[in-house]
Amino acid sequence: MARGEITGKKLTQSAGRSKRHPGKPKTDPGAVEATRHREPKSAATGRRPPSRGPPIPVNAFTVLEFCASHRISRARYYELKTLGLAPVEMVVGRRRLISYESAERWRRAREAAAAQTAA
DSSP states (O other), X not given: OOOHXXXXXXXXXXXXXXXXXXXXXXXXXXXXXXXXXXXXXXXXXXXXXXXXXSOOOOOEEEHHHHHHXXXXXXXXXXXXXXXXXXXXXXXXXXXXXXXXXXXXXXXXXXXXXXHHHHO
């Protein structure tokens, strides 16, 4: 059966809707309200992830990870790169990575430069 807006028939109201009183619906204060989501399953019924051992240590930053860990924006990183003040990058395939050692050398150089300008 086609909908009324397709066939051109006038839409009708259901009888239940026309008998409703205006305003918010009255609820019993002792009634239990329905939840929108299912209750979570207990941990006993869920499957546990397989034990895989210790996590593999990460030895290099991506540019985004480097910027996030040093609290600088990507724009600032690329500004430093054009000035020749960015850390040394290594190219692995199409990715540019920054080793932890390179990041540490960069931090030491920035600290030394800041100490020179302060003195």
